[in-house]
Amino acid sequence: xxxxxxxxxxxxxxxxxxxxxxxxxxxxxxxxxxxxxxxxxxxxxxxxxxxxxxxxxxxxxxxxxxxxxxxxxxxxxxxxxxxxxxxxxxxxxxxxxxxxxxxxxxxxxxxxxxxxxxxxxxxxxxxxxxxxxxxxxxxxxxxxxxxxxxxxxxxxxxxxxxxxxxxxx
Amino acid sequence: xxxxxxxxxxxxxxxxxxxxxxxxxxxxxxxxxxxxxxxxxxxxxxxxxxxxxxxxxxxxxxxxxxxxxxxxxxxxxxxxxxxxxxxxxxxxx
Numbered sequence: 001x002x003x004x005x006x007x008x009x010x011x012x013x014x015x016x017x018x019x020x021x022x023x024x025x026x027x028x029x030x031x032x033x034x035x036x037x038x039x040x041x042x043x044x045x046x047x048x049x050x051x052x053x054x055x056x057x058x059x060x061x062x063x064x065x066x067x068x069x070x071x072x073x074x075x076x077x078x079x080x081x082x083x084x085x086x087x088x089x090x091x092x093x094x095x096x097x098x099x100x101x102x103x104x105x106x107x108x109x110x111x112x113x114x115x116x117x118x119x120x121x122x123x124x125x126x127x128x129x130x131x132x133x134x135x136x137x138x139x140x141x142x143x144x145x146x147x148x149x150x151x152x153x154x155x156x157x158x159x160x161x162x163x164x165x166x167x168x169x
Numbered sequence: 170x171x172x173x174x175x176x177x178x179x180x181x182x183x184x185x186x187x188x189x190x191x192x193x194x195x196x197x198x199x200x201x202x203x204x205x206x207x208x209x210x211x212x213x214x215x216x217x218x219x220x221x222x223x224x225x226x227x228x229x230x231x232x233x234x235x236x237x238x239x240x241x242x243x244x245x246x247x248x249x250x251x252x253x254x255x256x257x258x259x260x261x262x
Binding site: 069072076079080081100101104107108111112114115125126127128130131134135138 | 207208209213220226231232234235236238242243246247255257258259260261
Protein backbone atom coordinates (compact mmCIF):
# COMPACT_ATOMS: atom_id res chain seq x y z
CA UNK A 1 0.00 0.00 0.00
CA UNK A 2 1.17 3.55 -0.71
CA UNK A 3 1.20 6.39 1.81
CA UNK A 4 -1.90 8.09 0.32
CA UNK A 5 -3.88 4.82 0.39
CA UNK A 6 -2.72 4.07 3.93
CA UNK A 7 -3.82 7.52 5.09
CA UNK A 8 -7.18 7.03 3.42
CA UNK A 9 -7.65 3.72 5.21
CA UNK A 10 -6.60 5.35 8.49
CA UNK A 11 -9.10 8.19 8.03
CA UNK A 12 -11.88 5.66 7.66
CA UNK A 13 -10.65 3.59 10.59
CA UNK A 14 -10.36 6.56 12.97
CA UNK A 15 -13.86 7.80 12.12
CA UNK A 16 -15.23 4.43 13.32
CA UNK A 17 -12.63 3.59 16.00
CA UNK A 18 -14.94 3.95 19.03
CA UNK A 19 -18.24 2.13 18.64
CA UNK A 20 -20.00 4.64 20.86
CA UNK A 21 -19.14 8.20 21.91
CA UNK A 22 -16.24 8.74 19.49
CA UNK A 23 -13.34 10.67 20.92
CA UNK A 24 -12.72 14.12 19.50
CA UNK A 25 -9.06 13.17 19.03
CA UNK A 26 -10.05 10.23 16.80
CA UNK A 27 -12.40 12.33 14.69
CA UNK A 28 -9.92 15.20 14.35
CA UNK A 29 -7.12 12.85 13.29
CA UNK A 30 -9.51 11.20 10.86
CA UNK A 31 -10.25 14.52 9.15
CA UNK A 32 -6.56 15.39 9.05
CA UNK A 33 -5.78 11.99 7.49
CA UNK A 34 -8.43 12.55 4.82
CA UNK A 35 -6.74 15.79 3.79
CA UNK A 36 -3.24 14.37 3.82
CA UNK A 37 -4.34 11.31 1.86
CA UNK A 38 -5.43 13.62 -0.96
CA UNK A 39 -2.46 15.98 -0.52
CA UNK A 40 0.08 13.16 -0.84
CA UNK A 41 -1.83 11.55 -3.71
CA UNK A 42 -1.76 14.78 -5.70
CA UNK A 43 1.85 15.72 -4.93
CA UNK A 44 3.09 12.20 -5.77
CA UNK A 45 1.08 12.05 -8.99
CA UNK A 46 1.94 15.61 -10.03
CA UNK A 47 5.65 14.95 -9.51
CA UNK A 48 5.54 11.77 -11.59
CA UNK A 49 3.58 13.58 -14.32
CA UNK A 50 6.07 16.44 -14.53
CA UNK A 51 9.19 14.29 -14.08
CA UNK A 52 8.44 10.67 -15.06
CA UNK A 53 12.13 9.66 -15.07
CA UNK A 54 13.23 11.30 -11.83
CA UNK A 55 15.15 9.23 -9.29
CA UNK A 56 13.38 8.35 -6.04
CA UNK A 57 15.59 10.78 -4.12
CA UNK A 58 14.76 13.67 -6.47
CA UNK A 59 11.06 12.76 -6.44
CA UNK A 60 10.96 12.85 -2.66
CA UNK A 61 12.73 16.21 -2.56
CA UNK A 62 10.45 17.75 -5.18
CA UNK A 63 7.36 16.55 -3.32
CA UNK A 64 8.40 18.91 -0.54
CA UNK A 65 8.25 21.90 -2.91
CA UNK A 66 4.45 21.87 -3.02
CA UNK A 67 2.83 24.68 -1.10
CA UNK A 68 -0.59 24.16 0.51
CA UNK A 69 -1.72 27.72 -0.22
CA UNK A 70 -0.61 27.61 -3.86
CA UNK A 71 -2.36 24.27 -4.31
CA UNK A 72 -5.56 25.74 -2.92
CA UNK A 73 -5.31 28.67 -5.34
CA UNK A 74 -4.77 26.34 -8.30
CA UNK A 75 -7.69 24.17 -7.22
CA UNK A 76 -9.83 27.31 -7.17
CA UNK A 77 -9.09 27.74 -10.90
CA UNK A 78 -10.12 24.14 -11.63
CA UNK A 79 -13.24 24.13 -9.44
CA UNK A 80 -15.69 25.46 -12.07
CA UNK A 81 -16.30 24.37 -15.68
CA UNK A 82 -15.04 27.72 -17.01
CA UNK A 83 -11.40 28.12 -16.05
CA UNK A 84 -9.70 31.53 -15.98
CA UNK A 85 -8.44 32.59 -19.43
CA UNK A 86 -4.75 31.97 -18.68
CA UNK A 87 -5.64 28.36 -17.88
CA UNK A 88 -8.39 27.70 -20.46
CA UNK A 89 -6.05 28.58 -23.34
CA UNK A 90 -3.81 25.69 -22.28
CA UNK A 91 -6.63 23.33 -21.31
CA UNK A 92 -8.36 23.88 -24.63
CA UNK A 93 -11.81 23.26 -23.20
CA UNK A 94 -13.91 23.31 -20.05
CA UNK A 95 -12.75 21.68 -16.82
CA UNK A 96 -14.09 18.12 -16.63
CA UNK A 97 -16.53 17.07 -13.94
CA UNK A 98 -13.94 14.74 -12.36
CA UNK A 99 -11.34 17.50 -12.22
CA UNK A 100 -13.85 19.85 -10.62
CA UNK A 101 -14.54 17.17 -8.01
CA UNK A 102 -10.82 16.83 -7.25
CA UNK A 103 -10.30 20.59 -7.02
CA UNK A 104 -13.38 21.25 -4.90
CA UNK A 105 -12.54 18.36 -2.57
CA UNK A 106 -9.00 19.57 -2.02
CA UNK A 107 -10.25 23.01 -0.94
CA UNK A 108 -12.94 21.48 1.30
CA UNK A 109 -10.52 19.07 2.95
CA UNK A 110 -7.81 21.66 3.49
CA UNK A 111 -10.19 23.95 5.38
CA UNK A 112 -11.59 21.01 7.37
CA UNK A 113 -8.08 19.85 8.27
CA UNK A 114 -7.16 23.31 9.60
CA UNK A 115 -10.30 23.28 11.75
CA UNK A 116 -9.61 19.74 12.90
CA UNK A 117 -6.03 20.46 13.88
CA UNK A 118 -6.34 23.96 15.35
CA UNK A 119 -9.92 25.07 16.04
CA UNK A 120 -10.90 23.72 19.44
CA UNK A 121 -14.21 25.61 19.32
CA UNK A 122 -15.54 23.08 16.79
CA UNK A 123 -17.06 19.86 18.11
CA UNK A 124 -16.83 17.11 15.52
CA UNK A 125 -19.48 14.51 14.89
CA UNK A 126 -18.74 11.04 13.57
CA UNK A 127 -20.80 11.73 10.48
CA UNK A 128 -18.73 14.80 9.58
CA UNK A 129 -15.49 12.80 9.80
CA UNK A 130 -17.05 10.02 7.72
CA UNK A 131 -18.23 12.58 5.17
CA UNK A 132 -14.68 13.88 4.68
CA UNK A 133 -13.27 10.35 4.43
CA UNK A 134 -15.86 9.69 1.71
CA UNK A 135 -14.91 12.95 -0.05
CA UNK A 136 -11.28 11.76 -0.05
CA UNK A 137 -12.32 8.36 -1.46
CA UNK A 138 -14.29 10.08 -4.23
CA UNK A 139 -11.22 12.20 -5.01
CA UNK A 140 -9.04 9.08 -5.41
CA UNK A 141 -11.65 7.56 -7.74
CA UNK A 142 -11.94 10.73 -9.82
CA UNK A 143 -8.15 10.98 -10.12
CA UNK A 144 -7.90 7.35 -11.27
CA UNK A 145 -10.34 8.11 -14.08
CA UNK A 146 -8.46 11.16 -15.42
CA UNK A 147 -4.82 10.59 -14.46
CA UNK A 148 -3.75 9.79 -18.03
CA UNK A 149 -5.28 12.87 -19.65
CA UNK A 150 -4.00 16.18 -21.01
CA UNK A 151 -6.03 17.90 -18.30
CA UNK A 152 -4.31 16.03 -15.47
CA UNK A 153 -0.92 17.00 -16.94
CA UNK A 154 -1.91 20.66 -16.96
CA UNK A 155 -3.18 20.32 -13.39
CA UNK A 156 0.10 18.72 -12.28
CA UNK A 157 2.10 21.50 -13.90
CA UNK A 158 -0.08 24.16 -12.27
CA UNK A 159 0.21 22.57 -8.81
CA UNK A 160 3.99 22.68 -9.04
CA UNK A 161 4.28 26.13 -10.61
CA UNK A 162 1.16 27.99 -9.49
CA UNK A 163 2.64 31.44 -10.04
CA UNK A 164 3.02 30.77 -13.78
CA UNK A 165 -0.77 30.57 -13.96
CA UNK A 166 -1.45 33.82 -12.10
CA UNK A 167 -1.58 35.89 -15.28
CA UNK A 168 -2.00 35.45 -19.01
CA UNK A 169 1.24 35.07 -20.99
CA UNK B 170 -20.38 48.80 3.92
CA UNK B 171 -17.09 47.18 2.91
CA UNK B 172 -16.79 45.10 -0.31
CA UNK B 173 -16.80 41.85 1.63
CA UNK B 174 -20.08 42.71 3.35
CA UNK B 175 -21.60 43.58 -0.05
CA UNK B 176 -20.37 40.25 -1.43
CA UNK B 177 -21.96 38.46 1.51
CA UNK B 178 -25.33 40.11 0.82
CA UNK B 179 -25.22 39.14 -2.86
CA UNK B 180 -24.10 35.63 -1.95
CA UNK B 181 -26.84 35.25 0.66
CA UNK B 182 -29.52 35.83 -1.97
CA UNK B 183 -27.85 33.63 -4.60
CA UNK B 184 -27.31 30.78 -2.13
CA UNK B 185 -30.97 30.80 -1.11
CA UNK B 186 -32.07 30.78 -4.75
CA UNK B 187 -29.74 27.93 -5.68
CA UNK B 188 -30.60 25.84 -2.61
CA UNK B 189 -34.29 26.24 -3.42
CA UNK B 190 -33.70 24.35 -6.70
CA UNK B 191 -32.75 21.21 -4.77
CA UNK B 192 -35.00 18.71 -3.04
CA UNK B 193 -33.35 17.91 0.26
CA UNK B 194 -32.73 14.19 0.91
CA UNK B 195 -35.19 12.82 3.49
CA UNK B 196 -32.41 12.47 6.11
CA UNK B 197 -31.74 16.24 6.14
CA UNK B 198 -33.95 18.25 8.48
CA UNK B 199 -32.46 21.73 8.00
CA UNK B 200 -29.59 23.67 6.47
CA UNK B 201 -27.69 26.45 8.23
CA UNK B 202 -25.69 28.97 6.23
CA UNK B 203 -22.97 31.20 7.57
CA UNK B 204 -21.00 33.82 5.64
CA UNK B 205 -17.49 34.64 6.79
CA UNK B 206 -13.87 34.25 5.76
CA UNK B 207 -11.99 30.98 5.52
CA UNK B 208 -8.61 30.26 7.09
CA UNK B 209 -6.85 31.88 4.14
CA UNK B 210 -8.89 35.09 4.50
CA UNK B 211 -11.01 34.39 1.41
CA UNK B 212 -14.82 34.76 1.45
CA UNK B 213 -16.55 31.56 2.50
CA UNK B 214 -20.08 30.23 2.65
CA UNK B 215 -20.41 27.51 5.26
CA UNK B 216 -23.39 25.24 4.79
CA UNK B 217 -24.21 22.78 7.53
CA UNK B 218 -26.68 20.05 6.58
CA UNK B 219 -28.24 18.72 9.78
CA UNK B 220 -29.15 15.05 9.58
CA UNK B 221 -32.10 13.82 11.65
CA UNK B 222 -31.04 12.16 14.90
CA UNK B 223 -33.02 9.01 14.11
CA UNK B 224 -31.75 8.62 10.53
CA UNK B 225 -29.61 5.54 9.91
CA UNK B 226 -26.55 6.52 7.91
CA UNK B 227 -24.80 3.48 6.50
CA UNK B 228 -22.31 3.41 3.64
CA UNK B 229 -25.01 3.68 0.98
CA UNK B 230 -26.60 6.71 2.62
CA UNK B 231 -23.18 8.32 3.20
CA UNK B 232 -22.27 7.97 -0.48
CA UNK B 233 -25.63 9.39 -1.55
CA UNK B 234 -25.47 12.35 0.85
CA UNK B 235 -21.85 13.14 -0.08
CA UNK B 236 -22.83 13.08 -3.76
CA UNK B 237 -25.72 15.43 -3.00
CA UNK B 238 -23.36 17.87 -1.23
CA UNK B 239 -21.00 17.73 -4.19
CA UNK B 240 -23.87 18.64 -6.53
CA UNK B 241 -24.82 21.57 -4.29
CA UNK B 242 -21.19 22.74 -4.23
CA UNK B 243 -20.94 22.63 -8.03
CA UNK B 244 -24.23 24.46 -8.46
CA UNK B 245 -23.14 27.20 -6.07
CA UNK B 246 -19.77 27.62 -7.79
CA UNK B 247 -21.44 27.76 -11.19
CA UNK B 248 -23.81 30.35 -9.73
CA UNK B 249 -20.73 32.56 -9.34
CA UNK B 250 -21.00 33.19 -5.65
CA UNK B 251 -18.04 35.13 -4.29
CA UNK B 252 -17.28 32.78 -1.40
CA UNK B 253 -16.20 29.17 -1.66
CA UNK B 254 -19.02 26.88 -0.43
CA UNK B 255 -17.83 24.66 2.42
CA UNK B 256 -20.40 21.93 3.05
CA UNK B 257 -20.68 19.76 6.10
CA UNK B 258 -22.95 16.98 7.37
CA UNK B 259 -23.76 16.87 11.07
CA UNK B 260 -25.73 14.41 13.16
CA UNK B 261 -26.00 14.62 16.94
CA UNK B 262 -25.43 10.94 17.70
